[in-house]
Amino acid sequence: MSVLLEVSELRASYGAVRVLHGLDFVVNEGEAVVILGANGAGKTTTLRALSGMVETSGHVHFDGHSIVGSRSEQISRIGIAHVPQGRGTIVDLTVAENLRIGAYRRRDREVAADIERWYDVFPKLEARADQQAGNLSGGEQQMLAIARALMSRPKLVLLDEPSLGLAPIVTQELFRTLGELNHTEGLSMLIVEQNANLALGIGSRGYVLETGSIVVSGTTDELAGDDGVRRAYLGV
Amino acid sequence: MVSRRQTQVIGLVMSIIVLVLLIWLPHHNGSTNTLRWAQVLYIGVAAMGLNLLTGYNGQVSIGHGAFFGVGAYTSALLMHNHGWSFLPTLLVAAPLCFLVGVLVGFPALRVKGLYLALVTLGLAVLFPDLTKKYVHATGGTNLVSLNRGELSPPAWVPTSVSAIGRDDQWAYYVCLGAAVVLVIAALLIVRSRFGRALIAVRDHESAAASVGINAARVKVMAFALSALYAGIAGSCSVLVTHLANAEKVQTFQLSIEFLVALVIGGTATVVGPLLGAWLVVTLQHWISDTLPQHVGSLGPLKRVLGDPAASPALFGIMLILFVFVLPDGVVGGFRRAWARFVRNRNQTPHHAPAPLAT
Numbered sequence: 342m343s344v345l346l347e348v349s350e351l352r353a354s355y356g357a358v359r360v361l362h363g364l365d366f367v368v369n370e371g372e373a374v375v376i377l378g379a380n381g382a383g384k385t386t387t388l389r390a391l392s393g394m395v396e397t398s399g400h401v402h403f404d405g406h407s408i409v410g411s412r413s414e415q416i417s418r419i420g421i422a423h424v425p426q427g428r429g430t431i432v433d434l435t436v437a438e439n440l441r442i443g444a445y446r447r448r449d450r451e452v453a454a455d456i457e458r459w460y461d462v463f464p465k466l467e468a469r470a471d472q473q474a475g476n477l478s479g480g481e482q483q484m485l486a487i488a489r490a491l492m493s494r495p496k497l498v499l500l501d502e503p504s505l506g507l508a509p510i511v512t513q514e515l516f517r518t519l520g521e522l523n524h525t526e527g528l529s530m531l532i533v534e535q536n537a538n539l540a541l542g543i544g545s546r547g548y549v550l551e552t553g554s555i556v557v558s559g560t561t562d563e564l565a566g567d568d569g570v571r572r573a574y575l576g577v
Numbered sequence: 578m579v580s581r582r583q584t585q586v587i588g589l590v591m592s593i594i595v596l597v598l599l600i601w602l603p604h605h606n607g608s609t610n611t612l613r614w615a616q617v618l619y620i621g622v623a624a625m626g627l628n629l630l631t632g633y634n635g636q637v638s639i640g641h642g643a644f645f646g647v648g649a650y651t652s653a654l655l656m657h658n659h660g661w662s663f664l665p666t667l668l669v670a671a672p673l674c675f676l677v678g679v680l681v682g683f684p685a686l687r688v689k690g691l692y693l694a695l696v697t698l699g700l701a702v703l704f705p706d707l708t709k710k711y712v713h714a715t716g717g718t719n720l721v722s723l724n725r726g727e728l729s730p731p732a733w734v735p736t737s738v739s740a741i742g743r744d745d746q747w748a749y750y751v752c753l754g755a756a757v758v759l760v761i762a763a764l765l766i767v768r769s770r771f772g773r774a775l776i777a778v779r780d781h782e783s784a785a786a787s788v789g790i791n792a793a794r795v796k797v798m799a800f801a802l803s804a805l806y807a808g809i810a811g812s813c814s815v816l817v818t819h820l821a822n823a824e825k826v827q828t829f830q831l832s833i834e835f836l837v838a839l840v841i842g843g844t845a846t847v848v849g850p851l852l853g854a855w856l857v858v859t860l861q862h863w864i865s866d867t868l869p870q871h872v873g874s875l876g877p878l879k880r881v882l883g884d885p886a887a888s889p890a891l892f893g894i895m896l897i898l899f900v901f902v903l904p905d906g907v908v909g910g911f912r913r914a915w916a917r918f919v920r921n922r923n924q925t926p927h928h929a930p931a932p933l934a935t
């Protein structure tokens with residue numbers, strides 16, 4: 342397995358406040374990696390640091406590029422797609438337009454075919470193709486944000502708490518879909534979650550983040566067996 | 578059933594009817610009215626430009642009077658000092674305003690919301706001073722006024738056929754031509770990839786950046802295009818008012834008028850700004866010219882409404898009422914009414930069951 346994303350000594354700050362204190366982790370090609378952490382641990386900040394949305398220092402190598410200090414749109418162009426926390430859709434564009442904007446940088450002729458493909462995966466989106474994204478339910482918007490990210494044909498998808506605000510059934514369905522994408526397409530993912538049960542279910546390895554530092558790492562089975570993790574994130 | 582397609586066809590038919598009416602309008606109207614309609618058109622064009630920036634891209638400007646002024650001065654000076662006829666001046670004014678828009682757009686990247694509004698307000702305040710320093714027209718003032726000869730239509734315009742060559746009609750048709758071209762351009766822009774990017778940057782800048790949109794470039798382009806629209810409007814205004822002028826109050830007032838036209842017409846809609854411009858010009862005309870003539874019959878209100886100082890206040894009150902009744906502008910109100918109509922139509926099986934076989 343070759344390394345797709347290699348992060349070392351990653352620090353990030355908001356103004357004078359340092360939030361990440363030197364993270365080291367890797368995502369291999371075709372792997373789904375999970376980062377667990379409580380509220381305020383720095384999960385969102387980690388993903389924002391990877392996509393160039395906060396002040397960052399350290400080393401991040403992705404697919405042969407060094408990306409610390411690059412702008413978001415440049416990072417997106419080399420193949421990292423980011424599904425932000427909360428409703429990451431463009432609310433005033435229609436569902437179909439949101440998908441097309443996901444392909445903003447693509448020049449090939451397969452955009453329409455890809456849209457159909459994600460409609461097959463998320464049939465709810467097709468039914469509402471011409472409606473404004475702002476009128477969708479929270480879960481539908483989450484699916485749209487994911488489908489939009491995939492429209493760029495990324496090599497790596499960053500998912501920021503995809504389960505946030507979704508009904509348990511919807512969350513399960515969503516994670517099943519993500520798992521399938523990972524297994525059948527070999528799509529690499531970095532998933533940030535508080536819902537450890539589901540996230541550990543589809544990931545192969547994971548890290549636990551506490552106040553800006555990684556405190557535990559291992560395979561998802563190891564994490565699921567770790568006493569600290571079980572107490573903090575699995576509620577057992 | 579009223580389908581999307583049918584809605585589009587109805588829209589197209591309506592635009593053609595409106596266009597025919599607009600082409601026919603000067604034959605029906607006297608010179609004063611024709612020029613007032615020309616004014617509606619150029620204010621509408623400037624408001625459309627502001628719409629690309631503020632409505633679609635979310636950058637508020639209350640300084641568009643300055644871009645309008647750049648267009649007006651460019652055309653007026655080229656005609657007055659260099660003997661150009663009007664149309665070629667647009668080829669200079671439009672790119673120049675675009676460029677000025679780029680120059681303003683870059684520093685504007687650093688500020689947002691209210692702060693951006695303040696910076697653009699500064700632009701409206703600064704512009705008259707610049708013209709006073711660099712424009713030396715009659716009597717050392719910054720007022721460039723043009724005579725009939727300088728404003729006359731080019732030789733190829735038929736003077737006999739339906740009197741298009743009459744000064745007021747020439748001015749009107751130029752404004753109409755500019756408005757039609759720029760409405761079509763705006764339609765194409767907002768439905769293009771760039772148009773989607775404008776909205777994406779407005780709604781969710783970091784999500785826009787994360788699909789690869791260069792938000793900074795999109796914002797600067799929005800400024801530039803918007804300035805180009807306002808500049809062309811300014812150029813056209815010279816044909817109507819026969820002058821280019823920049824006083825502080827006037828530049829500021831124009832900027833506000835564009836914003837008012839945009840808001841009461843409907844932000845982020847293509848025709849809204851034109852409807853808004855029509856309302857602004859008509860309301861102002863009605864308050865300052867029509868109302869005083871009838872004020873005699875108003876009895877006790879006469880003292881209040883007859884006072885010239887009352888007209889801005891009256892205008893303000895009407896705007897407040899307007900925004901109260903139609904919070905999302907004329908177009909927004911119309912859309913809601915239309916949606917209700919479509920919904921009712923589509924539910925008619927409720928009243929008249931559809932036949933099983935046809």
Ligand SMILES: Nc1ncnc2c1ncn2[C@@H]1O[C@H](COP(=O)(O)OP(=O)(O)OP(=O)(O)O)[C@@H](O)[C@H]1O
Binds near residue numbers: 378384
């Ligand atoms: N824009 C900001 N400016 C200043 N501080 C911030 C900002 N965003 C986040 N922080 C701080 O950074 C820390 C980490 O925040 P972050 O959003 O990364 O947490 P998180 O792990 O994603 O939490 P949650 O599970 O609640 O989403 C928090 O202490 C937060 O207060």
Ligand SMILES: [Mg+2]
Binds near residue numbers: 384385386
């Ligand atoms: Mg978060």
